Amino acid sequence: MSGLRAQKKADKNRRILEAATTLFRKVGYDAARIEDIAEMAGVSVGTFYNYYKNKGDMLMATVSMEVEEVLAAGDELIGRELDNVGAALSELIGKYYDHSLTYLSKEMWRTAMSLSIGQPETPFSKRYTALDHRLSKQVCDLFRSLQTRGIVRKDVDCDATGELVFNNVNMMFIEFVKDEEMDIDGLKAEVARQNAPVAMLVSQVA
């Protein structure tokens, strides 16, 4: 592959990605037709399919950019010196939820999750799942960090607890995007309530 060809390819890839994210945000995922995306990117429909396996893969590209940011924000938090399990969890989970609607609408999240479940063999679905696992691992890391510093009981399995808590966070997020009425504060409050018993029980008594 020589310079010209590679450059054209990179350029088209960027134009298609930009056109898609613009349209997804403007008119929503369903209403954004491949024909429109292709036209806005200045390519044909066929070429679109040369760059992305299908419409869902296109969306996943947007989603993964979003989640990467959330992961980075979470890493920053784990480095800090937190001294309360409930508060630490609320803060990490709060970051997840606060970030979630920055680039993606509820409809886009619904579509992304829907596709990741319905077509698990597509590359971007696998990527989505991988991102989920990294988020899950981050919650586990938080528990381990707190345990190392004596905030969490020594006899608690941090991975098990972290996965449990994260899966609840994730499931509640699904409920959130399914319900157009629900707002982020309500979501946070519910999850904090659900986490409270675990936070209390795993805490090391002074």
Add this chain to the structure above:
Amino acid sequence: MSGLRAQKKADKNRRILEAATTLFRKVGYDAARIEDIAEMAGVSVGTFYNYYKNKGDMLMATVSMEVEEVLAAGDELIGRELDNVGAALSELIGKYYDHSLTYLSKEMWRTAMSLSIGQPETPFSKRYTALDHRLSKQVCDLFRSLQTRGIVRKDVDCDATGELVFNNVNMMFIEFVKDEEMDIDGLKAEVARQNAPVAMLVSQVA
């Protein structure tokens, strides 16, 4: 509405439901075309859409029959005298999982969940969500039952813990149906591991 019309309607409804479930089980959800379902039921495509809003609603009708059975099995279990939190949870969750593939394939579950997330405003999606909530409530009821009998600590919020545990059960089930390799025993083992810390911590010390 007079007798003849009502009877015809009920009859057609049954024929369509039967044709759809038969085809979904035989060739899978995606491969079963509306045209085929309609033909097998002896009606036209247009009539199919008079009875079901869309193909997804059709599948949800099958799913809800399945979940109703699981709920009944769970109720039976809660009535029994169990004396160990971990074992009680494993048994209830085991019933859920064991039942799950009786009528529905992984593909059908994936599609059902995918639709319930992707099109939350459809009637059957709402029904699916309602079924989920009943399952969640059943786990809460189990915790409460154990608490009443002194197996679970008095200071534990049974609803919060039950919801947390159920949401994990549900999320793990999603992972399960996404992964064609994973079997039910593996799923049960993972969830048991995740539940272990909670089961230990909420247990009343003798």
Add this chain to the structure above:
DNA sequence: CGGTAAAACTGAACGGGTTCAATTTTTATA
């Protein structure tokens, strides 16, 4: 350069879920 193989591009055609205007069947009324 000229020729050719490979890569990229194209858009018309295809497939299957969904819609809807026209038709048929049933019910209600006189």
Add this chain to the structure above:
DNA sequence: TATAAAAATTGAACCCGTTCAGTTTTACCG
């Protein structure tokens, strides 16, 4: 029973994601 209104049915047409055979562009080599 005749007639009109209402309900139910029909299937051809529509929409949109996806495919693929044919065309154009680029890269490589003598």
